[in-house]
Every structure is written in structure tokens, then in C-alpha cells.
Amino acid sequence: MIEDLFISKCFNPLQLTTFHRDGYLSCGPLLTTKGLEKIRSQCMEAWNIYKDDFDPQKTWLENALLPNIHHHASWVRKFYFEGPLVNVAEQIIGPNIKAVTSQLTFKMKGNKMVFPWHQDNGYGELDPYNAISCLTALDDTTLQNGCLWLIPGSNKEGQKAHQQLKQNLGSTPGSELKAIAEEQGIPITMKAGECLVLSCWTLHQSGPNLSDFDRRILFFRYADADAVEVYNQRKPRLGRLLRGTTQFSEVQQFEKDL
Numbered sequence: 001m002i003e004d005l006f007i008s009k010c011f012n013p014l015q016l017t018t019f020h021r022d023g024y025l026s027c028g029p030l031l032t033t034k035g036l037e038k039i040r041s042q043c044m045e046a047w048n049i050y051k052d053d054f055d056p057q058k059t060w061l062e063n064a065l066l067p068n069i070h071h072h073a074s075w076v077r078k079f080y081f082e083g084p085l086v087n088v089a090e091q092i093i094g095p096n097i098k099a100v101t102s103q104l105t106f107k108m109k110g111n112k113m114v115f116p117w118h119q120d121n122g123y124g125e126l127d128p129y130n131a132i133s134c135l136t137a138l139d140d141t142t143l144q145n146g147c148l149w150l151i152p153g154s155n156k157e158g159q160k161a162h163q164q165l166k167q168n169l170g171s172t173p174g175s176e177l178k179a180i181a182e183e184q185g186i187p188i189t190m191k192a193g194e195c196l197v198l199s200c201w202t203l204h205q206s207g208p209n210l211s212d213f214d215r216r217i218l219f220f221r222y223a224d225a226d227a228v229e230v231y232n233q234r235k236p237r238l239g240r241l242l243r244g245t246t247q248f249s250e251v252q253q254f255e256k257d258l
């Protein structure tokens, strides 16, 4: 039963105003204890099949990222396609919604790599610019184990120039961006099962995991159903249509039977 696993969520108007002003908002817990256990265990099954132990010679992507986790874990798929975040996405983006990214970003103990300052629209620029990233903590995230840092209000500054971050996650972004970010960034700690929603323009980073505990995050991104990839000749971004309609037939069909 979905109700045993997921906790429904609806922002009030004040919360929505806060989200649009600050570029982020905590949803609080979205997974029950049972839901958290189920999702964590399915994610770990997939992780152990596809990923090795942390290796400092490997890139951040190789060590910490497992894409398309909804292909490998049925309860993650339900959470992604039918869970409480779909309503949140509709409140923020509007009536037409697609699910455009699901991945694990697991900073396991021993992983001391930072994920440098960036906007999620810096990796994969989508237009319209109202996509959201939703980070659900599968462990408590702390200052010691590499919680997220972000700059409140940075969403108001729009699209930033990123230095080939897609290929080069281990490097630092432009020095100006880094200096501003380090002065203004705040840490966001979370309890396992809680979720943080970010605007596609909110600058964020995460630090090294210096603790003896894993720091596992389940990452989803939702976008307007007609969102296009600016970096890819404005082709429609493929993602399962979750709400409303789209002008693109390939989106209508995408992962329809998953």
C-alpha cells in the first residue's frame, strides 16, 4: 500500500512564496519508516550490482552516481511517478509535468570528494526554467558526512556560466562563482526520509564525507512537460508524462509502459 510508505505533501501559499524567493524549501519527511527501509534496501541492491567500493582514482560520477534508479527499483519508480513529489512539482511548475531524472548520489564513507558549486540547469539546461530537483535523504545528512550547501536567493540570478562541469565534476567552477558561493552558502542538514526541493537555478554544492557513515541521497528532477534541452538543439527532453498534456508525441510515449 502506497499510503504505508509515502507521506503526502502540499505546500501552502506562504511556502510557495518562500520557495520562489529563496530557491529551496524543505518538504519534511516524505517516507514512512517502512517506506524508507523499502526504498533504501532496493537502492542498495542496485548499487551493489552496478557500483564498486570508493576509489579515489575514479571520478565523482563513477564513485557517487547511479543514473535511472527507477529502472532498477520498483518502489523508487512508484515514489518517482506516483509519490508526493508529483503534487509538489505540479504546485511549483504547473499542470503539465514530466519526470526527467532519477539517480542515486551516494557519498559513501571514505568518499572525500566534493561536488562543486553548480546549478542543476548548468549540467542540462532545460527551457522553461522552472524545473525542480528533489533530494530525498536516505541517511541523516550532516556537516560531517557531506550534506548539501546552498545559496538562498541565488535562483534569482538566473542561468550562470559553468566551466564544462559536465565533463569535469572534480574541478572547481569559475573563481568568481566559487568565492561568492563560499561566502554566502549555508548548510542544509536533513533527517533520513526528508526531502529538499531546489529550483533549477539554485547554487549548491556538497562537501566531503569525513564521517564513518554513508550519506545516501535519492535525486529526482521534474520539469514542464514541454521542456526542451537547450544544449541539444532544443530537442524535447524525454521524461515520463505524469500530469497534463504535452505537444511532443515522443514524450507522450516515453516510459509509458514502465
Ligand SMILES: O=C(O)CCC(=O)C(=O)O
Binding pocket: 105, 106, 107, 115, 120, 146, 204, 205, 206, 217, 219
Ligand atoms: O549528492 C550530492 O552530494 C550532490 C548532489 C547534487 O548536487 C546534484 O545532484 O545536483
